[in-house]
Amino acid sequence: MAPISAIALLSFSLLSISISLILSSNIIEDLNLPPPPDFRSTILKNCKENPLIRYCNAVSGDISDVFKSTIVAQHLCNESKNPNCSNSFTKIDLSTRPLIAPLYLSFTFFWKYCPLTILTIDLSNNSLKGSFPSDILFCSQIQSLDLSYNGLIGEIPTDGFTNLTNLTFLNLSYNQFGESNILRLHYFARFNSSSFLRSGLLAKDRKFNVGSIVLQVFLLIFVVGIIGCFGWRCLQRPDLLPFFLQRKHKFTQAVLKAATDGFSEGNLVGRNKRVEIYKGILRDGSEGLIEIHRGKFSFESRRDFVEECRILVQLDHKNLVQVLGWCDNREFRAVAMRWTDGYTVVEWLSRNPQWKHRLKVLMRVVEAMCYLQDQWPQVGCEIRTSSIFLSNDHEPLISKLKVQDKNNPSKNVYKFGVFLLELVSNRSPHEGFETGETGFVEWIKIHYRHHVRKVIDERMKTTVITFVQVKQAIGIGLMCTDVSNNQQPSLHQISKMIDRVYQSSLVSQSATHRHKIQRTPTNALKVNGD
Structure with missing residues (x-):
């Protein structure tokens, strides 16, 4: 008699389970179902015909785990979009399925009885965390394994890999493992460095990581410095900002100093004991009259001064001086007005x-x-x-x-x-x-x-x-x-x-x-x- 395929051997019990179970989409509910009465006799028959089936050694043990593994196999085969899950189960493809991949990885009983027909396992791009999922190494017959673009850490189980004699494609890139240089190990020499890019498994990755950290720290300091300098400059000279970022009517002492050429005598229009009046070129290129008061101003007087200026800048009549803005510091106070020749x-x-x-x-x-x-x-x-x-x-x-x-x-x-x-x-x-x-x-x-x-x-x-x-x-x-x-x-x-x-x-x-x-x-x- 022709050998029975592994998927057929795995799905033998499904033949005695109702169609509703096979089509059920809720795997948790299905796993709570008890094995059918004739389940043990069915798997004994299958093991007699093919003793290499993985669950054959468990027939005398916990038969419920074997039954659950067949249920997981059916669901996983469908999730991986295999063409005909009653006859074929060649791949486990949970790539970019971060919501369900951890769930299937948690079913240790399934991996323990992994179907022999599975040749490809793809769990990439799932943001998996923690240590290497060693249970998948029970599928020793696989030819392709992709665990790239996750967040796996620690050491990989190199001894477990030696059982994967048929493995021809391996991708552990973009993880955070801690091995020093995996290519020195005899088993992994069959793969090139592209299988371990940015995984932490190559010696140069560590050098790169250290260099990358130093570079990132340097860039962070540089960016913070640039932002700090830019922020300080903007606080001192907001007139240099794009127009839409400027604070309307608010001047700084540095802005007024620049407008009057450093409060030069050449721009001094008038002076007495309390006030200095300068002529200057303002941020929009127009001429302005800047009235400056110096001294120590109390908090209350500064508050009143700002409130008064907020009102004056709103006046709009051709026969009233146009107040453009103000500057308010503890020992420096100024009002900027539009200059009018006359x-x-x-x-x-x-x-x-x-x-x-x-x-x-x-x-x-x-x-x-x-x-x-x-x-x-x-x-x-x-x-x-x-x-x-x-x-x-x-x-x-x-x-x-x-x-x-x-x-x-x-x-x-x-x-x-x-x-x-x-x-x-x-x-x-x-x-x-x-x-x-x-x-x-x-x-x-x-x-x-x-x-x-x-x-x-x-x-x-x-x-x-x-x-x-x-x-x-x-x-x-x-x-x-x-x-x-x-x-x-x-x-x-x-x-x-x-x-x-x-x-x-x-x-x-x-x-x-x-x-x-x-x-x-x-x-x-x-x-x-x-």
């Missing part, structure tokens, strides 16, 4: 500007004050001829702003009234008046009714029409500074009154211009004979 109103008045230009400045200043009152009532401003700058096109810029706990509208109206009277008279309340602003306002009142020309800037040329406009403006200024009856006009009312005076000045200027043209001879309009 001069103070004091300097401007010395050039004897025309009445319409003075009116335009008044109109723009009160508009900016209305903006603050409506949208930022907590922000106050200093309205002085010395603290308001003018651009070349006569646009005023209020340069001193302050966040206040309580903003007094009446006081703001009074400050504007004084400013208006200064522009008309070209006189400073703090020069020539013992009582300052109060004396200055009283001086205007005394001469307003009957000697108003004495309070008007004598250099300013006025016509009959502009004289009336100037007198109207002085009347507005006196209303603003009259706090005796609590009937001061509001900033919005003042804005409308100033605007009417300004519009009338434009109308009168246009009428005067037409009158001059009408009086000009016809031939005077011709140029170059046209």
Whole structure:
């Protein structure tokens, strides 16, 4: 009789088990089933026909392990996608099956009775941990074994390998074994180094591992150093970061130092005991005005300073200085503002500007004050001829702003009234008046009714029409500074009154211009004979 195949010998008991068992997908449940009544007699018959079957020596022992091994064999054959598991079981292929590979490796009774037809075992890429799975060496007839890309450690059972006389392919690469140089052993000389790459089994692997560790440590130190240097540099010079990584409105002392060329004297605009003001080139290439305060600042004052700056950077009006950001250290504090070419109103008045230009400045200043009152009532401003700058096109810029706990509208109206009277008279309340602003306002009142020309800037040329406009403006200024009856006009009312005076000045200027043209001879309009 022809020899019975090993798979047939293993599956003999399955012939007496129901089809539902064979097709069952839950191996744990199947392993709890008892052997069928005639199981012992069936395997005795098989062993009589082929005594080489591995379970034949166990017939007199624990027959249940033999039965369980046949169940595992059936499941494992299906998991390994063998073509016909009732007749053929040539390979165990659990490659990249990390969820079930450890389970089948735990079935010691299966490996003990490993089917003789299995020629290939592939357990690669399963992240197996621990020592070498020695039970698979019971399959001494195998020709191919692949345990690569796992995490196996310790020594391999070299004595057990000597029983694998048919083994022609071996791959233990990418594990963490501890043998020194396996190729020196006679049995393993049949394989080349590709079977043991990065496995720890080659002498050069150890050298490589030590070198690799040193290299990794060096790279780690290098990377940490680079990141540390880069981080420190970014903290000091955030303006060097890409735009999307920059902290908006927050400057460092190093950034401001670079912007002012090291706080050089050449960039120094002004200085007193409390503050230094520099001109500098900011991160976006624009010119900025940097106001610096030095000293020891308490935690509370630093907190208040930052909160104030957070508000000021949000202001958006063409006649208010644009605050770009701030710097806050324990002994260094700064505010960066957009630089505007121009001069103070004091300097401007010395050039004897025309009445319409003075009116335009008044109109723009009160508009900016209305903006603050409506949208930022907590922000106050200093309205002085010395603290308001003018651009070349006569646009005023209020340069001193302050966040206040309580903003007094009446006081703001009074400050504007004084400013208006200064522009008309070209006189400073703090020069020539013992009582300052109060004396200055009283001086205007005394001469307003009957000697108003004495309070008007004598250099300013006025016509009959502009004289009336100037007198109207002085009347507005006196209303603003009259706090005796609590009937001061509001900033919005003042804005409308100033605007009417300004519009009338434009109308009168246009009428005067037409009158001059009408009086000009016809031939005077011709140029170059046209």
